[in-house]
Amino acid sequence: MLTYSFENVKEPLYEYIYKCIKSDIIAGNLKAGEKLPSKRTFARNNGISTITIQNAYDQLMSEGYIFSLPKKGYYVANIDIMSKIPKEARIALDIQLPEEKISYDIDLSNNAINPDNFPFSIWAKLSRETISNRKKELMEASPTGGKFEVRAAIAEHLRSFRGMLVDPNQIVIGAGTEYLYGLLIQLLGKDKSYCIENPGYKKLVQIYKQYNVECKFSDMDDKGITVDGLCQSKAEVAHITPNHHFPTGITMPASRRYEVLAWANEKNNRYIIEDDYDSEFRYSGKPIPTLFSMDVCEKVIYMNTFSKSLTPTMRISYMVLPVHLANKFYAQLSFYSCTVSNFEQYTLAAFINKGYFEKHINRMRLYYTRQRRQLMETIIKSKLGKKCEVIENDSGLHFLIKLHTHLSDQEIANRLKKKGIQMKALSEYYLEPAKSKPHYFIINYSNIDVDKVAEACEAIDSVLNK
Amino acid sequence: MLTYSFENVKEPLYEYIYKCIKSDIIAGNLKAGEKLPSKRTFARNNGISTITIQNAYDQLMSEGYIFSLPKKGYYVANIDIMSKIPKEARIALDIQLPEEKISYDIDLSNNAINPDNFPFSIWAKLSRETISNRKKELMEASPTGGKFEVRAAIAEHLRSFRGMLVDPNQIVIGAGTEYLYGLLIQLLGKDKSYCIENPGYKKLVQIYKQYNVECKFSDMDDKGITVDGLCQSKAEVAHITPNHHFPTGITMPASRRYEVLAWANEKNNRYIIEDDYDSEFRYSGKPIPTLFSMDVCEKVIYMNTFSKSLTPTMRISYMVLPVHLANKFYAQLSFYSCTVSNFEQYTLAAFINKGYFEKHINRMRLYYTRQRRQLMETIIKSKLGKKCEVIENDSGLHFLIKLHTHLSDQEIANRLKKKGIQMKALSEYYLEPAKSKPHYFIINYSNIDVDKVAEACEAIDSVLNK
Numbered sequence: 001m002l003t004y005s006f007e008n009v010k011e012p013l014y015e016y017i018y019k020c021i022k023s024d025i026i027a028g029n030l031k032a033g034e035k036l037p038s039k040r041t042f043a044r045n046n047g048i049s050t051i052t053i054q055n056a057y058d059q060l061m062s063e064g065y066i067f068s069l070p071k072k073g074y075y076v077a078n079i080d081i082m083s084k085i086p087k088e089a090r091i092a093l094d095i096q097l098p099e100e101k102i103s104y105d106i107d108l109s110n111n112a113i114n115p116d117n118f119p120f121s122i123w124a125k126l127s128r129e130t131i132s133n134r135k136k137e138l139m140e141a142s143p144t145g146g147k148f149e150v151r152a153a154i155a156e157h158l159r160s161f162r163g164m165l166v167d168p169n170q171i172v173i174g175a176g177t178e179y180l181y182g183l184l185i186q187l188l189g190k191d192k193s194y195c196i197e198n199p200g201y202k203k204l205v206q207i208y209k210q211y212n213v214e215c216k217f218s219d220m221d222d223k224g225i226t227v228d229g230l231c232q233s234k235a236e237v238a239h240i241t242p243n244h245h246f247p248t249g250i251t252m253p254a255s256r257r258y259e260v261l262a263w264a265n266e267k268n269n270r271y272i273i274e275d276d277y278d279s280e281f282r283y284s285g286k287p288i289p290t291l292f293s294m295d296v297c298e299k300v301i302y303m304n305t306f307s308k309s310l311t312p313t314m315r316i317s318y319m320v321l322p323v324h325l326a327n328k329f330y331a332q333l334s335f336y337s338c339t340v341s342n343f344e345q346y347t348l349a350a351f352i353n354k355g356y357f358e359k360h361i362n363r364m365r366l367y368y369t370r371q372r373r374q375l376m377e378t379i380i381k382s383k384l385g386k387k388c389e390v391i392e393n394d395s396g397l398h399f400l401i402k403l404h405t406h407l408s409d410q411e412i413a414n415r416l417k418k419k420g421i422q423m424k425a426l427s428e429y430y431l432e433p434a435k436s437k438p439h440y441f442i443i444n445y446s447n448i449d450v451d452k453v454a455e456a457c458e459a460i461d462s463v464l465n466k
Numbered sequence: 467m468l469t470y471s472f473e474n475v476k477e478p479l480y481e482y483i484y485k486c487i488k489s490d491i492i493a494g495n496l497k498a499g500e501k502l503p504s505k506r507t508f509a510r511n512n513g514i515s516t517i518t519i520q521n522a523y524d525q526l527m528s529e530g531y532i533f534s535l536p537k538k539g540y541y542v543a544n545i546d547i548m549s550k551i552p553k554e555a556r557i558a559l560d561i562q563l564p565e566e567k568i569s570y571d572i573d574l575s576n577n578a579i580n581p582d583n584f585p586f587s588i589w590a591k592l593s594r595e596t597i598s599n600r601k602k603e604l605m606e607a608s609p610t611g612g613k614f615e616v617r618a619a620i621a622e623h624l625r626s627f628r629g630m631l632v633d634p635n636q637i638v639i640g641a642g643t644e645y646l647y648g649l650l651i652q653l654l655g656k657d658k659s660y661c662i663e664n665p666g667y668k669k670l671v672q673i674y675k676q677y678n679v680e681c682k683f684s685d686m687d688d689k690g691i692t693v694d695g696l697c698q699s700k701a702e703v704a705h706i707t708p709n710h711h712f713p714t715g716i717t718m719p720a721s722r723r724y725e726v727l728a729w730a731n732e733k734n735n736r737y738i739i740e741d742d743y744d745s746e747f748r749y750s751g752k753p754i755p756t757l758f759s760m761d762v763c764e765k766v767i768y769m770n771t772f773s774k775s776l777t778p779t780m781r782i783s784y785m786v787l788p789v790h791l792a793n794k795f796y797a798q799l800s801f802y803s804c805t806v807s808n809f810e811q812y813t814l815a816a817f818i819n820k821g822y823f824e825k826h827i828n829r830m831r832l833y834y835t836r837q838r839r840q841l842m843e844t845i846i847k848s849k850l851g852k853k854c855e856v857i858e859n860d861s862g863l864h865f866l867i868k869l870h871t872h873l874s875d876q877e878i879a880n881r882l883k884k885k886g887i888q889m890k891a892l893s894e895y896y897l898e899p900a901k902s903k904p905h906y907f908i909i910n911y912s913n914i915d916v917d918k919v920a921e922a923c924e925a926i927d928s929v930l931n932k
Binding site for chain 2: 178
């Protein structure tokens, strides 16, 4: 119960009561959440009118010191938090962060971009020019699919690098392929079931699961995903990497491509998502036309990213929609804001339009060819060379080796881990472990120190000998 | 039927057949998709061995001119698309783009940022420094929630501007609030139903619909959303703008805040999403503590964006999760990549840490105060002043006027449209039109030419007189 002395009060009574309660709240004598006496009780106990108490409470309410709950009464508020905040504060709550990635001495699974290879100075120059010259456009909202300028630049790039003829308005850019998968699920419908390759990119399973859509697997043979597998999955949308399968590196030949297209054409609601994630890096032979180009029935959605060709840390990917899906996209999803910053859209457009992207890809292709060759040679010449087979494929930023061993993949990975080396087994990428082929390992070479590879080979060799 | 002359053939027969068919395909005599004769038929009709035909077909297959379908036979392929691509090509398909926004002479609904107000030169400088000094970090993948540096900068900003004490790891940044809403739906669960304010931000309805989650409305009174409305909606998550309601501008007083928090505490599965989209721009009075700060039961998710305080075209927003939700986020959703580019994350971190953000906000607050006052004065002094009431609220980048008229809102908007003026009615923001209050209109002043306002007032006045 609040007890205040009412002797010698010179100011109006309500103001006196207001001040008393206020200073008790500030001093912490009245704690946040504490119930105040009802006006009636307070008034009766002190021999004052309820109107006086009402006035005091009203003033306290308007200043936020107390609040009322209907039919319950008045409570001390907790809104003087501002004054309690220390000048400098960083709290560290007990939040369980995801496990930090272990840092290995040699990481054969690292697929980051080597900072030495990113065209920083050109990017800086183009950013500066964009900020100087495009102030107005930088402040104007981007359409959902992206600014026309960057989409036109991408269309032109697809024409010259991929032989694809597309209208810029078929292109939708977004902050990463993961984001675009989400858009696609909304576009194609959540009632559809999706089929991915086995082995394949496990993140897709997680993403489809998050959207509550069915995600099936289909087995592969040496030509890629099989139509039998697709049919057995009963899925409607095939999400595949025909140009360079991840992680096996298989390129789907023309005959299989036509079979898969034929599969899509059998039913109205079937589609193919063609993920062309690293097609810029093909080292020999003719580039293989995309499924998108071969398709005449608007069944293929083409996806690509600047993650491999520039850096994954910029978050710019795009998809090319067949015309009827582009129209559906504009009709249903154009209320969304584009997720890529205008600043990077215009800088990227300039990077492509001024020829820097082409030069960069050519330079990187040369660099990766050299890395790849050196790596393969080092492996073959090492003692390990006699205990493994290097599985070449002419594309991408990784290849496989098959170890001649009876050890399990897990055992090999664990033993290497103890030596500070990370190497991932193909079997880790199987979505149904029972079907996995053992003894294949993946060698990523986008960010590897070639000098350390001999050391890695020795370590792998010694692990196999144990 | 293919008929070729086999007289005077000097090269191996299979090669001859291969060349004949190839040139027919290139010349277009054999069209894509056309079926070739079976090896047996072809051989018998020409008196050649099937092996010869087999060899010719194999060569054509390996070069991609034909393909085979199992049990069906050989078909002419369509993969010489590459050679048909013109040197310069931009196709323009008949894609139905969403309606272009009409450009008005005076647009009182424009909420873009005036390019004169964006700190371009500082941003350019910080971008350049980021690119020069942070090469390594720029190439290293960002955690899902964002780089620690930018989250720590935001935490410090929240402390000094909003009196909020948060751990940087409670903060999740993303490419726009729309993207974060999607993440939140995944985090809180799609089985939950969401309740938004009526009137309110219609885009929310579209987003919730896309995710197939229930979206209800709750009426408001002059203190904001009502607990009765929340209860009637039977929703579990209240998505509200208590600090400056969009579009009415109402600020929820402390008493209502406690009621809403009490509502959330009544059941385990209830949450509040507190969207604090323009809280940086409060022109008088104490800033009001956020629901997040008042909440002691981990019921409030705080959201904010740099759209109003910097520019919506950069696409950086963030949410602050209560600890148990942060843990759930890391456990379930940390497989996602962050959707904001490293380049902009580090630039923004520097912008905040070096004090530029605080200066920018202070400058903009002054600018908007002036804009607001000038606008209100112009309206009050004009002939229109006698036919309307200006509804002040001390915050944000818009206010309301109430027109004394019998015309419908639609009629007024249409008449203004004819004069090249856009002004949006509050009634457009009602989610149940039957409940809408007529005659209230919204005046946005973040990007308005104050000199044109007198003209606009005259036009509105003449429209009312008609």
